Amino acid sequence: MSNPRAEFLAGDRLEDVALFLADAYVSDERLEQFGDRVDDGTLIVVDGERGRNAFQAATGTGAMEFAKSAMSNEGAIDDDLTGGQCPEADDDESHDIQFVFAFAEAQNEEVGGIYADGDVIHAYAQCTCGTAFSDRWTVAE
Template sequence: MTDPRAEFLAGERLDDVALFLAESYVSDDRLEEFGERVDGGVVIVVDGERGRNAFRAATGTDAMAFAQSAMALEGLVDSDLAGGQCPEAPTDEDEHAVQFVFAFAEERNEDAGGIYAEGDVVHAYARCRCGTSYSDRWTVLDSA
């Protein structure tokens, strides 16, 4: 038995993407067949192409276009990918709950410098219930 989310967060699934879909955003019990039930939703880890297609099907948004737009604002995405802190919210209020997260990991790249030279990097992009999209990133070592 494997734990896809733990493997993803450990940098062992660099070709995969992770999706968190809040139950308040997508109410489809079938999602549990593909992912892990967590407090408030489901985390799904699948190969990149299937993940991007699943993201589009669940959110109506192209995953890479969403990531591109979310990069404009930094926020905090939980290291377990199942939530975050909207940069527009003074506290973790209900109207600022995460609706969904899209994440991928990038292999360590010493030539790029900075955080990328330290280890594999998780890139996470979130959409808040208020409509704000934001991004976060961290090294796999930081989330261990």
């Protein structure tokens, strides 16, 4: 039986995107029919175009615009895409992940850096404090 989440995280679904939507951010039981139920929300893996449309419908923001805004602020996103550590978490505010948008990029030795080491997962998250941040890692990690 196919496991879209495991395949995505292994770099086997380069045309797809992954979305994590926290229960506290989007409360809609219908989401479970599209993805995996996880502790604090739902993780969905779908083809790129449908995923970007679903992201916009759920968040009100375009996926690539969100990624661009989060790109300059590095944080730590869990490698299962269901949480992370907000870079602003040193204050007294609550810091919970509202949503994550991720895609994988194929290994590219010509580019160098981590791209030479394997497929790369690009992940972008929104925290309840309003901070958007990014993380990336090779599938081999």
